Structure formats: C-alpha cells, structure tokens
Amino acid sequence: SKEIVLASRPDEMPKPENFRSSTATLTPINDGEFLVKNQWMSVDPYMRGRMKDGDSYVKPFQIDEPLEGGCVGEVVESQNSKFNVGDIVLGNFGWREYWKSNGHGTTIVDAKRVPPQTYLGVLGMTGMTAWVGLNVIAKLQSGSTVFVSAASGAVGSIVVQLAKAKGCRVIGSAGHSDKIAWLEANTKIDAVINYKETDDLLRALSSAAPDGIDVYFDNVGGDHLEAALAAMNDFGCCVECGMISTYNASEPPAAPRNLANVIGKRIRMQGFIVRDHMDSRDEFIGDMIPLIDSKQVVWEESVVDGIENAPDAFIGLFKGHNLGKQLVRIA
Ligand code: NDP
Numbered sequence: 001s002k003e004i005v006l007a008s009r010p011d012e013m014p015k016p017e018n019f020r021s022s023t024a025t026l027t028p029i030n031d032g033e034f035l036v037k038n039q040w041m042s043v044d045p046y047m048r049g050r051m052k053d054g055d056s057y058v059k060p061f062q063i064d065e066p067l068e069g070g071c072v073g074e075v076v077e078s079q080n081s082k083f084n085v086g087d088i089v090l091g092n093f094g095w096r097e098y099w100k101s102n103g104h105g106t107t108i109v110d111a112k113r114v115p116p117q118t119y120l121g122v123l124g125m126t127g128m129t130a131w132v133g134l135n136v137i138a139k140l141q142s143g144s145t146v147f148v149s150a151a152s153g154a155v156g157s158i159v160v161q162l163a164k165a166k167g168c169r170v171i172g173s174a175g176h177s178d179k180i181a182w183l184e185a186n187t188k189i190d191a192v193i194n195y196k197e198t199d200d201l202l203r204a205l206s207s208a209a210p211d212g213i214d215v216y217f218d219n220v221g222g223d224h225l226e227a228a229l230a231a232m233n234d235f236g237c238c239v240e241c242g243m244i245s246t247y248n249a250s251e252p253p254a255a256p257r258n259l260a261n262v263i264g265k266r267i268r269m270q271g272f273i274v275r276d277h278m279d280s281r282d283e284f285i286g287d288m289i290p291l292i293d294s295k296q297v298v299w300e301e302s303v304v305d306g307i308e309n310a311p312d313a314f315i316g317l318f319k320g321h322n323l324g325k326q327l328v329r330i331a
Helices: 116-120 125-137 154-165 177-186 201-208 222-231 274-293 307-317
Strands: 002-006 019-023 034-042 071-078 088-091 098-101 145-148 169-174 191-194 213-218 232-240 268-271 301-305 325-329
Touching (some): 002 307, 019 307, 034 088, 034 116, 071 098, 088 116, 125 154, 154 274, 169 177, 191 201, 201 222
Parallel strands (some): 145 169, 145 213, 213 232
Antiparallel strands (some): 002 019, 071 088
16 A cells, blocks of 8 residues: 655655655455545645644654555445445544544545535635634624635635635735636625735735724734734734644744734734544534535645645645645545
8 A cells, every 4th residue: 555654754845755655565464354445635824833842732743654644545444333345534634645533533425415625615614714714703794894815715615605605805815826716706705805916915915904904814824924913903813723834944923023913903813723622513513514515615636636636636735736635546
C-alpha cells in the first residue's frame, strides 16, 4: 500500500522534499477489524501546524511516519459486523491507499445522495466549520453585514452562502480574478475584494461596507484581521477560524496593530476548533441537506489525481491554487 510520509519539517513554505512516498506491507485483518481502500483524501491548511514539532491542539506528525487526515474509502474486507464490504466510510487515515480499522473514529456515510467526497467538503469538516463559526460562534442574525476572507475556499465559500441564506449582506476577499468570477456567478455575494490587487484593504472594505461590518469570519489573520477590526461596528464579532497568512511564518507576525479596537468597540473575538462541536453533526447535516437540495448552497472542488501528487495539492493551498475544496482522488 502506497503512502506519503513526512520526510522533514518545513521551515517556511512547505516543499516537495518535505514529503516522501513509501510502501507499507498490508497485514491480514483481525477479528473486529476491516480494511478500507481510500478513494479520496483531503488536504487542509491545519496540517501545516501538525508538521511543526511542539505542542498544539493536535499532536505533531512524526518524521518517517505517514501523514494523516480526512479520507473517504470503501470497505473491501471485513470481520466487523457493523461495517460491511461495500460500505463507504469517512475516516482520518488519508495520505495512504489502504487502512485498517476497528471502527473507532470511522463513520459510514450515505454516498447515494451526494458523491462520497462531499463528506470531506460541504458535508464534512470544512462545511461544518463554516456552519459552527456562523451559528454557534457568531450567533449570526439576519440583516448583519459579514466579511469573510479566503471567500472562495472550502470554508469561505460555504460561509458566504450560509450567511446569504440567513439574509445577511456579505463581502468576501479572494486572491484571484477567477475566484471572484466564480463567487459572483455562483453565489449571491454582495461584493468581493481582490486583496492582491489592492494596496489598501481597509479602504476597499470600507467602500464595500460603508456602514461597517458586524461579523468578520477570519480565515487569514494578519492584514485582513487588521482591516476587519478597523471596519467593525460596535459590539461586532470576530470569528477566529484560521490565520493561513501566518502558518508559514518563521517569525511571529506583527499585525493586527490595532487590536485595541476590541476594547473601544466592545468587539467579541472568539476562536474555535470544529472538532469540539461534533455533537452538533446531525443538526449541521440536517440544516445543510435542504440548502443543498434547493441549490442555495453550491460548491466547487479542485481535484488532483494520484496519491503521489498529494504533497503538491497541499502546498498549493498556501499559494492559492485551489478554488473551493482541494481534494486528492486516490482511486
Ligand atoms: P481554503 O480552501 O480556503 O484554501 C486556502 C486558501 O487560503 C487559498 O486558496 C488562498 O486563497 C488563501 N490563502 C493562502 N495563503 C494566503 C495568505 N498568505 N493570505 C491570504 N490568503 C491566503 O482552505 P480551508 O477552507 O480548508 O481553510 C480556510 C481556513 O480555515 C484556514 O485558515 C484553516 O486553517 C481554517 N480552518 C479552521 C478550522 C477550525 O476548526 N478552526 C477547520 C478548518 C479550517 P486566495 O487565493 O483567496 O488567497
């Protein structure tokens, strides 16, 4: 079984030489176990944190060990009565062709209603991140003005559409004209800023939101957070989901320089980890299905073929190569 191992820890931007392809020998399954052949795996920005050594909210990847992450595959052998051959399952053993399980941390998904890889995106971790951030953290009210960074990405594109479905005014930022064109053509987004083509993000944000913003859904940190704090209305909320602009930094970033705004404007700023909210998974799926069926929520996938190309797909996240959810098709 082919797998991708961590060859070395990246200093700044991850490079292909930080990864190595390797072959593991499959041992027979024992009583209570089953074997899964992966069809799809996810690459996610949070994996960059796991490539660093030291304490974080998830334990670091180990050198010469296979990486891990969300994956969907088919049960091909089973000695577990709850998991049958042919079942499509969601697990956390991406970056490899096959994995064994006793069922712990593995969920059977309904792949008849939506394609299986949907459980890595809009109905999976990234979709749920958008849903938790808006509903649980921001407690979003209709009529609010929402600003979301990395708006065409896996999380951001769902944030845009969930906030529109709630009757909000939504402003996004993205780093490429193709991404902006996709948002304008496929979502009801009110305005999009190409942050790479503006030298004054705050001015662009203020002209898109002349009455200020009530919620900032932060995927980027740095200058985006600084602009959001400056444009925020009194009693607004910063949902701290991610800070991708800082993940490859070797020195701590300086911005936001205007953090004191949280006092004067009584801003609520709250970080969250989607994993803490798994009790709400059924409610999340229940909310999403009608939005998907009514096409109020649509999504895009960027697909790379072959497990050997997974490192490139991962590195591409930090270069803005993906539109929507970045996936790797394994089989
Ligand atoms: P995306 O699909 O949004 O992909 C990453 C995107 O980030 C890129 O396409 C790029 O878009 C943008 N980006 C990359 N580097 C920079 C930079 N230096 N400055 C500004 N934008 C940049 O990824 P996800 O949707 O999976 O994740 C989005 C965010 O959500 C991440 O910060 C991630 O860590 C976080 N997250 C947090 C979770 C939680 O539980 N708290 C769970 C899941 C994700 P562009 O071309 O527009 O720049």
